[in-house]
Amino acid sequence: MHARPLVLAASAAAALLLAGCAPDAASEDAPLTVTDPWVKTAVPEDMMSAAFGTLTNTTDEDITVVAATSDVFPTIELHEVVDGAMAPVEGGFDIPAGESLTLEPGGYHLMIMELPEAIEAGDQVDLTLELSTGATVDLTATAKDFDGGNEEYHGSDMDMGSSE
Amino acid sequence: MTGLSRRRLLLGGAAAGAGAAATLGAARAGLIPVALPDPGPDAAGVNGERTVPFHGPHQAGVTSAPGAHAVYLAFDLLRGTDRERLAAWLRLLSDDAARLTQGRGALADLEPELAVRPAGLTATFGLGREAVRRAGAEAPAWLGPLPAFPQIDALEQRWSGGDAVVLLHGDDPTSIAHLARMIVRDSRSFATLRWRQAGFRRAYGSDPSGTTMRNLFGQVDGSTTPRPGDAAFDSAVWAGSEAPAWLRGGTSLVLRRIAMDLEGWDEVGVDGREASVGRRLSDGAPLSGGAEKDPIDLEARDASGFTVINPAAHAARAHVADPARGIVRMGFTYDDPVESGATDSRGRPAVSHVGLLFGSWQRDVDAQFVPMQRRLAQADLLNTWTTPVGSGVWAIPPGCEEGGFVGETLFG
Numbered sequence: 055m056h057a058r059p060l061v062l063a064a065s066a067a068a069a070l071l072l073a074g075c076a077p078d079a080a081s082e083d084a085p086l087t088v089t090d091p092w093v094k095t096a097v098p099e100d101m102m103s104a105a106f107g108t109l110t111n112t113t114d115e116d117i118t119v120v121a122a123t124s125d126v127f128p129t130i131e132l133h134e135v136v137d138g139a140m141a142p143v144e145g146g147f148d149i150p151a152g153e154s155l156t157l158e159p160g161g162y163h164l165m166i167m168e169l170p171e172a173i174e175a176g177d178q179v180d181l182t183l184e185l186s187t188g189a190t191v192d193l194t195a196t197a198k199d200f201d202g203g204n205e206e207y208h209g210s211d212m213d214m215g216s217s218e
Numbered sequence: 219m220t221g222l223s224r225r226r227l228l229l230g231g232a233a234a235g236a237g238a239a240a241t242l243g244a245a246r247a248g249l250i251p252v253a254l255p256d257p258g259p260d261a262a263g264v265n266g267e268r269t270v271p272f273h274g275p276h277q278a279g280v281t282s283a284p285g286a287h288a289v290y291l292a293f294d295l296l297r298g299t300d301r302e303r304l305a306a307w308l309r310l311l312s313d314d315a316a317r318l319t320q321g322r323g324a325l326a327d328l329e330p331e332l333a334v335r336p337a338g339l340t341a342t343f344g345l346g347r348e349a350v351r352r353a354g355a356e357a358p359a360w361l362g363p364l365p366a367f368p369q370i371d372a373l374e375q376r377w378s379g380g381d382a383v384v385l386l387h388g389d390d391p392t393s394i395a396h397l398a399r400m401i402v403r404d405s406r407s408f409a410t411l412r413w414r415q416a417g418f419r420r421a422y423g424s425d426p427s428g429t430t431m432r433n434l435f436g437q438v439d440g441s442t443t444p445r446p447g448d449a450a451f452d453s454a455v456w457a458g459s460e461a462p463a464w465l466r467g468g469t470s471l472v473l474r475r476i477a478m479d480l481e482g483w484d485e486v487g488v489d490g491r492e493a494s495v496g497r498r499l500s501d502g503a504p505l506s507g508g509a510e511k512d513p514i515d516l517e518a519r520d521a522s523g524f525t526v527i528n529p530a531a532h533a534a535r536a537h538v539a540d541p542a543r544g545i546v547r548m549g550f551t552y553d554d555p556v557e558s559g560a561t562d563s564r565g566r567p568a569v570s571h572v573g574l575l576f577g578s579w580q581r582d583v584d585a586q587f588v589p590m591q592r593r594l595a596q597a598d599l600l601n602t603w604t605t606p607v608g609s610g611v612w613a614i615p616p617g618c619e620e621g622g623f624v625g626e627t628l629f630g
Contacts, residue, residue, distance in 0.1 A: 175306065175307075175404065175406075176303070196325055198310070198404065
């Protein structure tokens with residue numbers, strides 16, 4: 055009678071481990087890994103969109119993400135939301151050695167400033183992050199319909215230069 | 219909580235459960251509730267973190283035991299959802315399911331806290347004829363509405379059809395609701411929600427695992443259906459070389475929403491109830507003798523020379539000797555609010571709106587489901603109190619590996 059509970063306990067423990075954190079597919083060699091990248095759907099009339107995800111510094115050195123680029127979108131800025139208003143992050147995103155930075159609605163994000171074409175739900179959007187070292191990290195963000203995160207559009211009146 | 223303390227809790231809980239099970243054995247045989255010593259609070263939440271792998275050769279909702287709760291969602295594709303957009307939609311849905319069934323928040327999930335108790339959550343995706351057409355793939359001949367069964371059908375569009383279907387089942391209704399929410403949210407650009415139907419079985423922990431469900435007629439329902447892992451299950455369910463290549467390793471789903479006339483059933487005594495199905499109400503054993511899982515003997519005769527099992531009993535009419543020609547059924551009870559103006563079979567204001575979400579898996583709907591349904595439509599004593607009010611048929615593609623998505627075989 056006692057063998058079964060032991061087996062149950064072992065399999066339950068294994069299940070707990072599996073449920074804990076499955077790493078996303080990412081190169082283990084990259085200085086920076088990107089987990090769960092996604093981008094908000096938008097049409098050109100929206101003028102802008104934003105991309106999110108978790109950036110993890112896998113190295114022993116601090117990393118700064120200084121820029122983001124794309125073959126499709128001419129201008130991508132590194133932004134954060136402060137007091138409900140969007141502002142460019144001076145100098146880029148600093149990610150200390152071994153730590154992570156989460157880009158999320160209402161916080162840090164990659165701001166896509168012009169939309170030559172719509173970003174439709176389910177699109178796979180290729181973006182590239184540039185690091186201060188000159189290294190680059192490619193990522194593919196999944197486009198999701200998302201009604202939240204609109205605080206960044208308020209108050210700025212589309213005029214990034216005047217927003218704080 | 220440390221691994222050690224959780225392990226201790228799990229062991230403690232399981233050992234206590236084993237003792238309780240022994241105590242219960244005798245009581246269960248007669249279905250007599252007994253007072254048990256209070257086992258104390260379940261400090262482990264032992265079932266909440268249970269996960270069923272999403273990835274694999276078959277879809278997880280087919281190969282796993284039915285959960286305590288189920289939600290079916292049916293969708294109609296928007297006009298603009300072409301082959302490419304259909305693939306994008308299915309990829310999004312698989313991504314949501316792959317994360318939430320494993321206890322992780324979906325992408326762009328504002329309530330990831332809801333994901334951490336999957337409790338065996340599974341998601342299973344099915345495609346109707348129109349979706350297969352949009353993908354430009356070959357549809358199996360059986361993919362489409364069932365033939366009409368005019369003797370019994372009272373089908374309503376609001377419970378029927380759909381270009382695609384999603385079945386969510388698991389033991390926790392909150393985690394099911396959250397995955398359903400993510401799926402409908404991620405479907406808006408591709409499809410409209412056609413209907414949603416929810417059902418349940420006994421709560422997790424009420425019955426020992428594997429106990430055959432009871433429907434709201436009180437009947438033990440599904441005694442002979444093959445279980446995942448049985449050879450009979452495999453032979454009945456998995457599509458092989460006879461199916462289009464994209465469907466191999468998949469199956470089909472027939473969903474019948476069957477209204478149950480509880481007020482009419484009230485008028486029937488125990489003998490009549492047991493005769494209508496051919497099984498004992500107390501334990502589901504065939505009236506021809508033996509225990510629940512024993513084969514039913516349709517030839518057994520009583521002292522007067524009549525068959526013990528009425529030839530028109532449900533179990534007699536549904537009986538299939540070769541499991542490969544049969545179906546695998548998975549029922550969930552529904553108990554919905556009484557609808558405005560509804561009346562019962564005697565014309566009184568209705569006081570119940572209950573029935574069964576009768577789901578079945580089979581390789582080939584025309585070869586397995588339809589002949590059985592035809593027999594039941596021609597004669598089945600249970601038809602007196604049951605009415606199919608919804609119906610749908612979908613192809614269930616095989617499972618996918620990590621990085622893939624269910625339905626990818628359509629686009630190969």
